[in-house]
Amino acid sequence: MKTQDPFKYFRDAIDYELEFVEKEKSRGRKIVGIYCEYTPREIILAAGAIPVCLCGTSNSTVAAAEKILPSNLCPLIKSSFGYFITDSCPFITMSDLIVAETTCDGKKKMYEIMGQRKHVEVLELTQKSDSALSLKHWVDELRKFRKTLEREFKVKITDSDLRRAIKLMNRERALLRKAFDLGMRNPSIVTGLELALIRFRVAGFEKHLEMLEKFISDVEKRGKSRKKPGGPRILLTGCPTGSGSGKVIEIIEECGGVVVVQEACSGIKSVYELTEEKGDPIEAIARRHFHLPCSCLTPNRGRIELIAKLAEDFRPDAVIDLIWQACHTYNVESHIVGEFVKNRLKLPFLKVETDYSPSDREQLKVRISALLEIAGK
Template sequence: MLKLPENFETFNEARQAGFMKMKKLKEDGGRVVGIYCSFVPLEIIMAAKAAPVSLCATSEEPINAAEADLPRNLCPLIKASYGFALTDTCPYFYFSDLIVGETTCDGKRKMFEIMNELKETYVMKLPNHRDDMALTVWEHEMVKFKEKLEDFYGITITEDDIKECIRLKNIERDVVLKFLELGKLDPSPVTGYELGTKLDALSFIPDIHERISQIEKRTEEVLKDWEENYKGRTSKRPRILITGCPNGGVRDKTIKALEELGADVVAFDACNATREKIEKVDPQLPIYKALAKKYLNINCSIMSPNTARLEYIGDMIDEYHIDGVLEIILQACHTFAIESHYVKKTVLEKGKSYIMIETDYSKSDVGQINTRLEAFLETIDK
């Protein structure tokens, strides 16, 4: 019988439910691989008959514990990731067989070295640019990762296994993108807060068929509601695009606050949103090259140069009829902070309002952020 953490009884009901769900999965013989980033090729994990699960990283709760080993001036996402692992308070880390990291930034890369002392952590070496050599290197990393899972679990992963998982993941990407594109409807029938929290919740469901079913059902509900209650009406609420760092840990004081101030958050250029969904894996290419091409083309700020992101933000402004852009930067995330220079230029050249908020997971700046968001909305003539 698998053990639960010693402090299990002190967790809230949602956390306890997560532990029990993952405990049952493991007791039924399931394999679990923990991940942190959208650059990790989920198709290969799925082909190993393992469930890829997103690991907890969006709360200030474990940061004090993490700072015993990590610098205080590190990105809150990195500290929370390590803190949850260190304190055994993330059910998905606790029951993961293997953790998969990636070299998206120096802070994460070095943190993964320390995390490896807690549980085996395999790190994929991601190139930070896009050319033929980078594609070749990343394709090699795909093969190495497949071989690592084969060795770790004592199994053989066939190309047919991976092809089937590519098919399923492409279906899921289409379904999630359709859900996110509900934001194109005007007036907006769904809050940006719901869009974001729904996607986060999906990332903790190990069964891809259940994820697809849930998101299709919710999309149909929202479309029906729009037809009956929104279609043909006009709205004076400003339409906002969110870009920048992962926003799960700061969603309440940014996205929710914006909507409570009278705006509609309708579009997301974010890691768990359209950024990863816009390109599918090409089933016509050799499988490892196809995976490498798709995952190398995610327009994250760790890529240099990263003009694809700027072009996509410009397209989203047009397609979603955006009035203003909020860029969220987590403290000490240098790549997004520097790239905000170009994002601001892109937004202003489109004649739209722009604001950049740099923050962490604490609540100490809630009042200041609210004041700045109010002033931002006053710049929008709607």
């Protein structure tokens, strides 16, 4: 491996991932494309396949998608679809199968169009987080998915395969959690942009985990020398970001703030809880996913509880809620989040509705600077 600098490594992570996935594929391993944190990566790993998160965070493919999809869809859907129809994501080309969930209406229908060209397996994610019946249905979906993979890939997935995969994913999540927890330090020792680098696409890739350990120890070393307080500490919640869609994190940090924690599924939310290692493995996988408080769940009290916990641990000076344009669930839920942040946490709150394009950067800077000025007092 070429570099020992974890920051450089994660900036170039996609190159290492491509190399790894190509090599494994040529050895006969199956590749499964995924789009969402709800995808049960453990079952895919247990089938001997590699789960790879597919591209959907760049503005460059949005225009191509708009030839087919309506333009008033969220940029995440349009970008994903654009990559798909223009064949510009090599991971899509290499995928033997794509797994998707019914998280929102736009995605659900997009998967139908994708399904005309490629095998897309859609799992029906139920939405009532506190209902036993919903959980049972999700467990059934996962059992069916296990059988689908066994049939498609001609393998047998045993319970001990699943338990091994749970342990592997737990190790990965625990390391990511440890890295995100570095944001608790005050004065801060790591930026939001640096933490955004470590959301890699390929799960169960040993080299990533080694470099993640190095990332953590390198950042911890800074802690010994850094005494100067940084700018206002920001808790970023809402829609996920990724490579190419980190605009809001960039602007916050350009304006002098620090994103100390990102609540979104591209941040700490997806690694906050581990999968239970005891009991029936499929039920354990299903339960963990049900504890992931995405706005597609109703009611989504878990998100408010998580924000409260993060506010206690990370001591933010303000909260920013990022909404990708036309993401209705996050957009509507923003009202509930805003009331909670302002009235209960007594923190300044800003909702930012935008897309992947840079066109509104200056406008966003005005409101983000103003929020930082309020928070900095």
